[in-house]
Amino acid sequence: MFRINRILGGIVIGIFLSAFILAACGGAPASKSSGEVQITVDEFKVTSSQTTFQTGVPYHFVIANKGTTPHEVLIMPPATAGMTADQIQALKSSALVGITGDDLTAGATKTMDYTFTKAYPAGSLEFACHLPGHYEAGMNLPIEVK
Numbered sequence: 001m002f003r004i005n006r007i008l009g010g011i012v013i014g015i016f017l018s019a020f021i022l023a024a025c026g027g028a029p030a031s032k033s034s035g036e037v038q039i040t041v042d043e044f045k046v047t048s049s050q051t052t053f054q055t056g057v058p059y060h061f062v063i064a065n066k067g068t069t070p071h072e073v074l075i076m077p078p079a080t081a082g083m084t085a086d087q088i089q090a091l092k093s094s095a096l097v098g099i100t101g102d103d104l105t106a107g108a109t110k111t112m113d114y115t116f117t118k119a120y121p122a123g124s125l126e127f128a129c130h131l132p133g134h135y136e137a138g139m140n141l142p143i144e145v146k
Helices: 002-024 085-092
Strands: 035-042 045-048 058-065 073-076 097-099 109-115 120-128 140-145
Touching: 045 120, 045 140, 073 085, 097 109
Parallel strands: 035 058
Antiparallel strands: 035 045, 058 109, 073 097, 073 120, 120 140
16 A cells, blocks of 8 residues: 555656646747737728738738728739729639628628738738729738748
8 A cells, every 4th residue: 555655646746747847848849829910991991910921820810990881801912903893803702811891891800810821922912902992092901921
């Protein structure tokens, strides 16, 4: 009986010391942590706490519509001058991810999670709102993915 108590006591002390050492050293090694990105839209601009991103990092986008009308935030290639409504709609279908105007009503805050899987040089992606007249009024913000 004495021998079993001694063995159990040694195990308990070993567990305690291991926990103490891990806590003192910061615990297990950290993995890539997700980055929270704050995006604000209103009439008629897009602002973001971050515009340069890394591949393989999970991002949590918090999108707040501070405006008085619905807006949308899509991560997509930029539109070019003179595109028709049909061309814009086709371009929107190439969006990587986004929140549409139906979901981002005035005063709403929505979230989306996304991990970029490949690099995109500056000028090839942007945060954009393509509700009628919004993009033309300046609702886009170029981003880069390294």
